[in-house]
Amino acid sequence: xxxxxxxxxxxxxxTICLIGQVLIDKTKLTPARILVAYVTxxxxxxxxxxxxxxINFAGCGATVPLTGFGSLLAKGTISEIESNGFIxxxxxxxxxxxxxxxxxxxxxxxxxxxxxxxxxxx
Amino acid sequence: xxxxxxxxxxxxxxxxxxxxxxxxxxxxxxxxxGGVICAIGQIIFEICKTRGLDETNSYTIVSMLLVFFxxxxxxxxxxxxxxxxxxxxxxxxxxxxxxxIVSPAMEYKSEGYVMGVGAKMFTVAGPVLVYGxxxxxxxGIIYIIFNTQSLTLI
Amino acid sequence: xxxxxxxxxxxxxxxxxxxxxxxxxPKEKEGPLHSYFDQCLEDEFWGEKSWESAESKFVKExxxxxxxxxxxxxxxxxxxLAGDLLNQCIxxxxxxxxxxxxYFGLFGACSTFVxxxxxxxxLIDGDFATNVLCASSSHFCSAEKQFRFPLELxxxxxxxxxxxxxxxxxxxxxKDGTGxxxxxxxxxxxxxxxxxxANNMGAAMAGAAEDTxxxxxxxxxxxxxxxxAIFTGDLGYIGKDILIDLASSKGYNIKSxxxxxxxxxxxxxxxxxxxxxxxxxxxxxxxxxxIYKMLxxxxxxxxxxxxxxxxxxxxxxxxxxxxxxxAHAVSIKI
Numbered sequence: 154x155x156x157x158x159x160x161x162x163x164x165x166x167x168t169i170c171l172i173g174q175v176l177i178d179k180t181k182l183t184p185a186r187i188l189v190a191y192v193t194x195x196x197x198x199x200x201x202x203x204x205x206x207x208i209n210f211a212g213c214g215a216t217v218p219l220t221g222f223g224s225l226l227a228k229g230t231i232s233e234i235e236s237n238g239f240i241x242x243x244x245x246x247x248x249x250x251x252x253x254x255x256x257x258x259x260x261x262x263x264x265x266x267x268x269x270x271x272x273x274x275x
Numbered sequence: 276x277x278x279x280x281x282x283x284x285x286x287x288x289x290x291x292x293x294x295x296x297x298x299x300x301x302x303x304x305x306x307x308x309g310g311v312i313c314a315i316g317q318i319i320f321e322i323c324k325t326r327g328l329d330e331t332n333s334y335t336i337v338s339m340l341l342v343f344f345x346x347x348x349x350x351x352x353x354x355x356x357x358x359x360x361x362x363x364x365x366x367x368x369x370x371x372x373x374x375x376i377v378s379p380a381m382e383y384k385s386e387g388y389v390m391g392v393g394a395k396m397f398t399v400a401g402p403v404l405v406y407g408x409x410x411x412x413x414x415g416i417i418y419i420i421f422n423t424q425s426l427t428l429i
Numbered sequence: 430x431x432x433x434x435x436x437x438x439x440x441x442x443x444x445x446x447x448x449x450x451x452x453x454x455p456k457e458k459e460g461p462l463h464s465y466f467d468q469c470l471e472d473e474f475w476g477e478k479s480w481e482s483a484e485s486k487f488v489k490e491x492x493x494x495x496x497x498x499x500x501x502x503x504x505x506x507x508x509x510l511a512g513d514l515l516n517q518c519i520x521x522x523x524x525x526x527x528x529x530x531x532y533f534g535l536f537g538a539c540s541t542f543v544x545x546x547x548x549x550x551x552l553i554d555g556d557f558a559t560n561v562l563c564a565s566s567s568h569f570c571s572a573e574k575q576f577r578f579p580l581e582l583x584x585x586x587x588x589x590x591x592x593x594x595x596x597x598x599x600x601x602x603x604k605d606g607t608g609x610x611x612x613x614x615x616x617x618x619x620x621x622x623x624x625x626x627a628n629n630m631g632a633a634m635a636g637a638a639e640d641t642x643x644x645x646x647x648x649x650x651x652x653x654x655x656x657x658a659i660f661t662g663d664l665g666y667i668g669k670d671i672l673i674d675l676a677s678s679k680g681y682n683i684k685s686x687x688x689x690x691x692x693x694x695x696x697x698x699x700x701x702x703x704x705x706x707x708x709x710x711x712x713x714x715x716x717x718x719x720i721y722k723m724l725x726x727x728x729x730x731x732x733x734x735x736x737x738x739x740x741x742x743x744x745x746x747x748x749x750x751x752x753x754x755x756a757h758a759v760s761i762k763i
Contacts, residue, residue: 166313358583
């Protein structure tokens with residue numbers, strides 16, 4: 154177990170979340186807007202080739218936040234273009250991020266089958 | 276107090292009357308909860324690597340497992356409490372994306388499984404996919420243009 | 430002419446209020462007023478499949494309770510005036526679809542309850558009716574679903590946000606009776622203070638409340654101390670503070686005998702309801718539960734009830750429109 158990497162993931166991931174919290178409290182952006190801002194930032198940083206350095210440094214600290222999801226879309230697109238040409242611009246992104254998207258849809262569906270929303274008690 | 280004359284003056288007065296969010300506390304909670312979620316991801320990643328999986332697959336498994344935990348906790352009516360406590364700490368990691376898909380799916384179950392669960396699932400997370408995928412295609416097209424001119428992007 | 434001043438009216442014969450009933454949900458049960466409500470539920474679904482049908486059941490059960498308390502036969506009730514926050518007022522119309530009483534659905538956002546009292550008084554004073562049923566309701570879960578986010582979404586509520594009351598209040602206005610009586614009213618104008626933040630309804634509605642309150646004092650020649658208590662509907666803590674400031678800037682000191690139903694219904698510290706309660710059911714349940722009983726006990730002899738409403742929906746706030754407010758006032762005495 155690489156404890157240094159885990160610590161780095163904690164610090165970098167925490168910092169990315171902290172920036173999001175500042176945005177929520179200071180700008181009154183809704184959660185959906187925060188998520189969109191993060192994923193788009195990730196795509197841009199991923200496309201520019203910057204984000205991979207953060208991933209190399211912090212591992213899941215960079216991939217788990219939604220910016221990592223964005224950079225994965227960009228990375229997938231570019232590598233698919235390199236292997237398949239123009240069509241890759243349309244197939245690469247979703248292909249690379251398919252695991253997360255499919256899991257969210259599938260588990261979301263299952264959860265809705267078996268569970269009911271409840272009022273916040275506190 | 277002097278009578279308020281204009282809407283601008285009222286807005287200013289209201290801003291000063293409205294309490295601010297406890298930003299220091301919120302940021303602290305967001306930092307450590309977000310950090311813990313990422314650290315859990317890293318632990319899963321390390322385990323995957325010791326099992327001999329390659330990096331790409333390991334990251335995918337991390338995403339899928341975190342999505343699963345998030346869906347599970349949402350289904351148990353626990354995730355909203357974590358979210359209330361941690362704010363961006365649970366929203367920004369992929370757990371927040373999963374929660375934003377699972378929560379409307381559960382909420383709109385009463386409208387049926389097709390137009391309720393199926394359609395409303397993306398009310399919050401839909402924009403993430405729209406902007407994420409669209410911007411990645413734009414990045415791809417830019418990449419193609421720059422590459423054909425034998426320039427690389429940075 | 431029953432009009433006094435610019436927009437206030439008195440009733441030639443005060444209209445009697447009877448059978449006031451309030452049913453509330455589990456969170457309100459934990460609040461400071463729980464012992465005044467007729468029924469507190471443990472479950473926000475109340476055995477129904479959806480929150481919307483649970484809210485309809487609130488309306489149905491509360492109106493039934495009001496009718497049986499008043500001792501008036503259903504066929505003696507001439508009109509039913511009811512409203513809620515759900516699209517096209519379905520909670521009221523579904524709750525009353527088996528009632529067999531001529532029905533008007535009202536919408537005045539959270540001011541609906543007092544709107545129904547005013548219109549009911551007009552019908553009775555104008556000799557169109559002898560008995561009028563007035564009701565309104567709101568439900569935290571159905572309101573969140575329609576106006577905000579899914580319940581299970583892990584988001585934080587800003588400190589200025591308010592908590593929609595799960596509850597319903599119903600009462601019957603009659604021509605004759607032993608009181609308490611509605612003696613007059615001041616219907617409100619739409620007042621837009623330019624507030625766009627849907628999480629700060631109190632600030633958006635305080636301007637309308639001030640407009641109606643000051644207009645009422647000027648028209649009727651009364652002053653704050655003429656009332657034992659002044660209640661606003663659901664301005665919450667922030668809106669209440671703003672109204673006190675706004676009124677004092679116009680030379681009226683309401684600090685000592687004014688409070689807000691949204692402030693009263695929850696314990697802010699223990700229940701984490703931020704700026705307090707809101708919703709049609711807030712003023713309806715607090716009036717039918719608490720204020721009405723205090724009038725009956727003669728703890729209050731004369732009160733002014735001002736229900737406030739934010740006239741917006743989720744589309745208008747997404748389109749960046751500001752939130753117009755409205756406030757209707759009725760004066761009630763024993």
